[in-house]
Amino acid sequence: MSTDTPAGQARPGGRLLAGLRDGDRRERLLLGLSAPLLALVTALAITSAVMGLTGDNPFRAFEVMADYGSKSDSQVWIINKAIPYYLAAAAVAIGFRMNLFNIGVDGQYRVAAFFAAVVGGALSLPGVVQIPVILLTAMVCGGIWAGIAGYLKASRGVSEVITTIMLNFIGGSLIAYFLQEGRLAERDENIVHTEDIPSSSWFFEFPTSPDPVHGTILIAVAVGIVYWFVLGRTRFGYDLRAVGRSEPAAEASGVSVKRTVVTAMLLSGAVAGLVGMPTLLNESGNYGNDFPEGLGFTGIAIALLGRNHPVGMGFAALLWGFLERTGTQLEFEGYDQEIVGVMQGVIVLSVVVAYELVRRWGIRRQQRKVGEQLAAQSAAGGPNGPKGPHDSAEVSA
Amino acid sequence: MKILYGMQRPDEGVITVDGEQVVLRSPADAIARGIGMVHQHFMLADNLTVLENVVLGAEKLHGIGAGARRRILELSDAYGLGVRPDLLVEEIGVADRQRVEILKVLYRGARTLILDEPTAVLVPQEVDALFGNLRELTAEGLTVLFISHKLGEVLSVADDITVIRRGTTVATVAPAGTTPKRLAELMVGSELPTPQTRESTVTDEPVLTVAGLHLSGRDADGLLREVLADIDFTIHRGEVLGIAGVEGNGQAELVEAIIGIRQPDGGTIALAGQDVSHAPTRTxxxxxxxxxxxxxxxxxxxxxxxxxxxxxxxxxxxxPNSRGPLLNAKGARADTERIVREYDVRTPGIEVTAGSLSGGNQQKLIVGREMSHRPKVLIAAHPTRGVDVGAQAQIWDEIRRARREGLAVLLISADLDELIGLSDSLRVMYRGRLVASADPATVTPEELGTAMTGTAGAGVGTAEPGTETKPEPGTGSGPGEEG
Known part of the structure; x- marks a missing residue:
């Protein structure tokens, strides 16, 4: 798949195959785009059918969604909502790229955000120092929480799916224990929350109207760039992807699979640790029992939808925000709000199916091309084989 | 083959079974028509038992219990396959897996068997046994489609031979009216390649020294067992050391120990004088x-x-793959194009996936990659298994060329002609030990085959366990022509 290689950036090195490769790349880009489009169209068709069956008018619903979603306050809301979604997707995608299913992003970000909030509330340093301290605390906590699963997988072979789910619950209990009056929290009417972070340590905002866009969007962009660079451009990223594609091949080629597993989990957890930061540093200023939950699971859906691609996940996160924003409006218009949930589910399912279809089609096409090439070469007497003397000699049968 | 077995659909043309034109949409269609296939790359579920693998997908025939077991043992006895139904597939060796594959096909009542390179994993004696079975099958009215790169085998077992080259039928001949040489010419389109190594290039400068290597593991029954014991050998610059042996006698483990995937529990491995016994694979x-x-x-x-x-x-x-911690995609791409050119990898471009190339071209890419880094020692495990004759000749050429330039090669192969032809010295591996050594200049495949079963035959000297037998420089320096 085009999303798996950092293609499109490298310049053609050899003159010989350059022309062919440009065509190749265009085709792979087309393949890459056709899958999500196919998925969206399928999803729209299915949701229309569902709405039609329940007696609602699907086209008016889409119109309402488009209208409401394009209002400027909606746009800001969607962008702000997409920031944590994107971070969660990136955390999940790091695992996906090496065949690890980090289903515990949810627990990781909550543990991380909680302790980051505690540290942030306890300190009163200047913002330039304290914000990095808070971010670092979050990344370290997230990393440790995921690292436990990575360590167990590498040393004992325990499935990371099981351990990360378990750690979600343990994390929830851990927070519940500390998030009580007299321990690490204070009560404010019905809300129990950690001590407020001093306002100097809040992240800045972009002065957009009507509402500001969170400055933490820069963190998401930075994570996206680092994700792209590390995975596609570094030796470490290559090792990680090699393990994801074929563990025995990676091992035979000198990659320490165990170390890569632990490192990938640590990285995934560190990014997961950042998921709570937009909320903490731009919205709430503390970790309370109203802190958003379930972002980690949304991240899984978005990583799937964006095919682990740094840009693809960005669009997927925005789409998710759009659906949630417009879903509330549909309710006012007399639709069931659940229809958005149906839509989200259908989109993810269609994406998985559409990608598999397009992938198979691509492979078949490639095999046919390889076959055609061989046929053409043998007909021409093997122009590609200066080392193969047997090429020129034709059969005398 | 894939088309015949319903895995791929033809663009045009027709398939006729028993005079009836059929369209095979899936392997299930093919099986229903009595066509069964034994793949070159086994299609078995490792974590299921032999019995479960055989019944998988054919549960309706004899159930999954005693009936199935009875039928399996019946078939196994009838054709001398010696299958033990209750072992996990991951616990049995490559040769046994193949027998399971054959049994699977028979179990489904196939009338037409497609065998893709079935003999690659067998010693000559076992090949003969298999051929006996195949003749029995054909005598009972079954059809066998035997796909092989080994001409002698094709000639001895087939009633009719069709030569396919690059996707086209080149010729159809009767075995009585042709010779191996003629067949090979049809396959390659020119002269027959031979694996013979002409003059010795062996020096007395050791490159890879393995001493007292010992590795234990658990066998099929969960018992602690020696996988490798008392492995001693030295490969010098310009020397090819061949290891003969029936698969599953520790060759794969030996390779993995040298590469560093398995940690031996005794002995040393030295590369050009440096001890690498505990170095990671990458180092x-x-x-x-x-x-x-x-x-x-x-x-x-x-x-x-x-x-x-x-x-x-x-x-x-x-x-050219990286600079510091960063990848150098441009350098790697340019160098891949060079490899594709110089090693004649047939591909429309370097952006296609490795999986879409044919086996021979994949192997040429691997050989090109490994040779491009000027290795001191090359571990070549079955380097020409499942590749076409043209690629085979190229790979042999490449190994010989590198040997002339001072490469040391550890060659492990089930192709005895390849072993005898390429090696400067030969060792026989049996149950994790190097039990015998042979001079490739004088030994015959039959003698080697006998030694591989654990009984030393004529022309094969038994190595004293524990003492290092030094391969003398000059071994195998004779003309090397075996006829």
């Missing part, structure tokens, strides 16, 4: 161990990755 490969793995799909390639990313595999820390 060993950086210091000059090239590796052509036995199973290229599992250990040698990333099938879903484009060729140029595969070119980095195993050498990602070395130029």
């Amino acid at each position: 060993r490969r950086e210091r000059g161990i090239g590796y052509i793995p036995e199973d290229r799909h599992r250990h040698g390639l990333l099938l879903d990755a484009p060729l140029w990313e595969n070119r980095m595999l195993g050498h990602v820390t070395e130029p």
Whole structure:
């Protein structure tokens, strides 16, 4: 798949195959785009059918969604909502790229955000120092929480799916224990929350109207760039992807699979640790029992939808925000709000199916091309084989 | 083959079974028509037992219990397959797995058997046994489609021979009216390649020294067992050391111990005088161990990755693949194009996935990759298994060329002609030990085959266990022509 290689950036090195490769790349880009489009169209068709069956008018619903979603306050809301979604997707995608299913992003970000909030509330340093301290605390906590699963997988072979789910619950209990009056929290009417972070340590905002866009969007962009660079451009990223594609091949080629597993989990957890930061540093200023939950699971859906691609996940996160924003409006218009949930589910399912279809089609096409090439070469007497003397000699049968 | 077995659909043309034109949409269609296939790359579920693998997908025939077991043992006895139904497939060796594959096909009541390179994993004696079975099958009215690169086998077992080259039927001949030489010419389109090595290039400068290597593991019954014991050998610059042996006698483990995937519990491995017994795999490969793995799909390639990313595999820390911690995609791409050109890898470009190339071209890519880093020693495990004759000749040429330039090669192969032809000295491996040594200039495949079963035959000297038998420089320096 085009999303798996950092293609499109490298310049053609050899003159010989350059022309062919440009065509190749265009085709792979087309393949890459056709899958999500196919998925969206399928999803729209299915949701229309569902709405039609329940007696609602699907086209008016889409119109309402488009209208409401394009209002400027909606746009800001969607962008702000997409920031944590994107971070969660990136955390999940790091695992996906090496065949690890980090289903515990949810627990990781909550543990991380909680302790980051505690540290942030306890300190009163200047913002330039304290914000990095808070971010670092979050990344370290997230990393440790995921690292436990990575360590167990590498040393004992325990499935990371099981351990990360378990750690979600343990994390929830851990927070519940500390998030009580007299321990690490204070009560404010019905809300129990950690001590407020001093306002100097809040992240800045972009002065957009009507509402500001969170400055933490820069963190998401930075994570996206680092994700792209590390995975596609570094030796470490290559090792990680090699393990994801074929563990025995990676091992035979000198990659320490165990170390890569632990490192990938640590990285995934560190990014997961950042998921709570937009909320903490731009919205709430503390970790309370109203802190958003379930972002980690949304991240899984978005990583799937964006095919682990740094840009693809960005669009997927925005789409998710759009659906949630417009879903509330549909309710006012007399639709069931659940229809958005149906839509989200259908989109993810269609994406998985559409990608598999397009992938198979691509492979078949490639095999046919390889076959055609061989046929053409043998007909021409093997122009590609200066080392193969047997090429020129034709059969005398 | 894939089309006949319903895995791929033809663009045009027709298939006729028993005079009836059929369309095979899936393997299930093919099986329903009595066509069964034994794949070159086994299609077995490792974590199921032999019995479960055989019944899988054919539960309706004899159930999954006693009936199935009875039928399996019946078939196994009838054709001398010696299958033990209750072992897990992951616990049995390659040769046994193949017998399970054959049994699977018979179990489904196939009337037409497609065998893809079935003899690659068998010793000559076992090949003869298999051929006996095949003749029995054909005598009972079954049809066998036997696909092989080994001409002698085709000639001895087939009633009719069709030569296919690059997807086209080149000729159809009767075995009585042709010779191996003529067949090979049809296959290659020119002269018959021979694996013979002409003059000795062996020096007395040791490159890879393995001493007292010992490795234990658990066998099929969970008992602690010696997988490797008392392995001693030295390979010198310019020497090819061949290891003969029935598969599953520790060859794969030996390779993995040298590469650093398995940690031996005794003995030393030294590369050019430096002890690498405890060095990680990457260090060993950086210091000059090239590796052509036995199973290229599992250990040698990333099938879903484009060729140029595969070119980095195993050498990602070395130029032209990277600079410092960063990848050098441009350098790797340019060098992949060079490999494609120089090693005649037939592909429309370097962006296609490795999985879409044919076996021979995949192997040429691997050989090109390993040779491009000028290894001191090359571990070649079955380097020409499942590749076409043209690619085979090229790979042999490449090994010979590198040997002339001072490469040391550890050659492990089930192809005895290849072993005898390429090696400067030969060892026989049996139950994890090097039990005998042979002079490739005088030994015959039959003698080697006998030694591989654990009984030393004429012309094969038994090595004293525990004492290092030094391969004398000059061994195998004779003309090497075996006829």
